[in-house]
Amino acid sequence: MFRPEFKPYLRPNGEHIREFDAKVLAYCDPYVITSPNADWIPEPHCFENEELRARADGRFGYQDCFQWPQAYSERFEYAICIPNPLKIKAAEEDPSKIVWEFWTPTEEDFDLLDPNSPFPVGSLNRTAYYHLHQLYHHRKLIIEEWKAKREGKKDIRSLLDINGHMYYVKKAQFPLTYPDFHQRVDPLVMGCFTHDITTCERLFRAGIPVWLVRSPQFIPADMNILNIVDVTRPDHIVQKNFVHNNVVTVFPTLHLGPGGSDRHANTRRTFRAKLIDPADAASADIVPQQGPATSSSQVAPGGQCPSKQTEQRAKRCSATHLFCFCERSVASRKKGHNPKSGRDKWAELDATNMPLAFPQWLAAFKRVDKNPARVVKGMVDSGYRFPEPALLITPASPQRRKLFCANWLAARGLWISRIDHHPPSPLPVPQTWRDFLNSIPSNLAADNATTRSAQEKLAAKTLFGDGLVHLQGETWAGQDTVLWRRQKIPIATLEDPPAHLMRSILWEIYELSFRYELLALDRAMVPRLWTEAPEVRTELLHSVFPGESGLVMWEESAPTTEQGMWASPQTAYPFLESWRQLLSSWPEAPSRLQSPIVESSFTSVVQSDILSSACMFYAQTFFDLFGRPPIVSHRVPM
Helix, strand or coil, X not given: CXXXXXXXXXXXXXXXXXXXXXXXXXXXXXXXXXXXXXXXXXXCXXXXXXXXXXXXXXXXXXXXXXXXXXXXXXXXXXXHHCECHHHHHXXXXXXXXXXXXXXXXXXXXXXXXXXCCCCCCEEECHHHHHHHHHHHHHHHHHHHHHHHHCCCCCCXXXXXXXXXXXXXXXXXXXXXXXXXXXXXXXXXXXCEEECCHHHHHHHHHHCCCEEEEECHHHCCCCCCEEEECCCECCCCCCCCCEEECCEEEECCCCEEEXXXXXXXXXXXXXXXCCCECHHHCXXXXXXXXXXXXXXXXXXXXXXXXXXXXXXXXXXXXXXXXXXXXXXXXXXXXXXXXXXXXXXXXXXXXXXXXXXXXXXXXXXHHHHCCCXXXXXXXXXXXXXXXXXXXXXXXXXXXXXXXXXXXXXXXXXXXXHHHHHHHCCCCCCCCXXXXXXXXXXXXXXXXXXXXXXXXXXXXXXXXXXCCHHHCCCCCCCCCCCCEEEECCEEEEHHHHHCCXXXXXXXXXXXXXXXXXXXXXXXXXXXXXXXXXXXXXXXXXXXXXXXXXXXXXXXXXXXXXXXXXXXXXXXXXXXXXXXXXXXXXXXCCCCCCHHXXXXXXXXXXXXXXXXXXXXXXXXXXXXXXXXXXCCCCCCCECCCC
């Protein structure tokens, strides 16, 4: 293919670089790319169909508008002002200095909760936490100052989005609106590619780096050209898939297509990872099948571009997400989830070590219509995100109760993280939990188990990860103590644990189960709201519960008084109002939940009345989709 040759050239008496001239020019077959105000030309990854999906570092590769220049989008025009990490890091006098806006955490940035545990999970160390908190506090002040002057955009959430949007508002929006006011170029912002000469002119006058992409035949012979350069390739950006223990983890494709508004919107989606089993992938670069919602013509309101992903079973996760799942759960589900077998799960277990139930839940469970014909199958995964609390205290033998409790506490921290970040599919069933909690590592060293019991236990070990294969000991703790909420508990004491400790451990399982089951049910009941405005829905869900950690809880001290909507009326109002508002959007919500709670007349009587209505509606709705009782909040052990 013939390619015309361009050389540096300046027009006589017109040597100044204008908007359609080239400060730099580069060949990028079949195009020629020029820039009137940048001194480099990035390799474009926005004009061909390319995948947007999480890579080994958790970011979206060079298709990510927060890492590399993308195609201009009128809808996301402020993205041109996102800080450019390559240029900002290059401008630093000390190359070893961490630029926290672009920081990517590594294992060294975490302190393990229990360094001796075979289940590695930790929290950010103090240095990282301090710098991130400083960034958060600074940006919060900027946003609050801006909101005091004008209404803030609710879909601007990430730190780099905030940086770009505030720069756009303060420095770029005016010259873009009134192009007669020419601005000097800022080389530290991201800029963009464009085919449109009008867009190029606007961005040039506003001082935004811009790269005009043209076919060679449309470049005028008298165009000023200062330098011919090679395109800069994004070799510093991680594009490979995550690999751990020689197993490739392929994250799902959020968007497949050229750059523009659709890719920008998907980059900002609330992302929950569902892993693709490498055994199902033809290669490490597999492109999962896309649903029709990924086409550029179907961008959902609020900047969300949903894609229907086929649910894949999780095989292996990172070093901090050790657990793995296999299809044996499906077989266990068929035989292990039988509402006609075992104890009556609708009735509260009568045991001194159990936390007390709230009367509203007890009344609701009695009134639920348990006709199996009501259950709508296939809408949700009816498995258990956490073990049923009764599992830890129902074994007849004290030794077996100690084993169950120790195994749960050993796995607890990592499992909570797993559920919060990328829950398994399918979820474990009661028999799977029982197999794991009942297993003794030393008895499972051999893979040639012959008895049915040993095979079930071996399957449970396989379910929870090959990283535990070589562990020896009487429990999965691998030592004589386990940690729970910063308490070091001798495993020997779990044969006959203090009643308050046991009630507190079970209370936590009840609470965690309720929170994540509420999330699952809400997503099933109002999928449109989760598609159109996931951040808004997530914020509403989190506001149902106290604290600033969303649905997660594991490190803080155990509460000593009732919390959230179950507290005294003076404290409970905002939490109960959030729950009412959440449930009111569900189909067939009772009229009692349709009207906002009037704070000035909110008494304990009103609180109990609303709780009763909400509990009844929730319990019945849950049964209609899950076919079983929900796991619900219990009283805080006093």
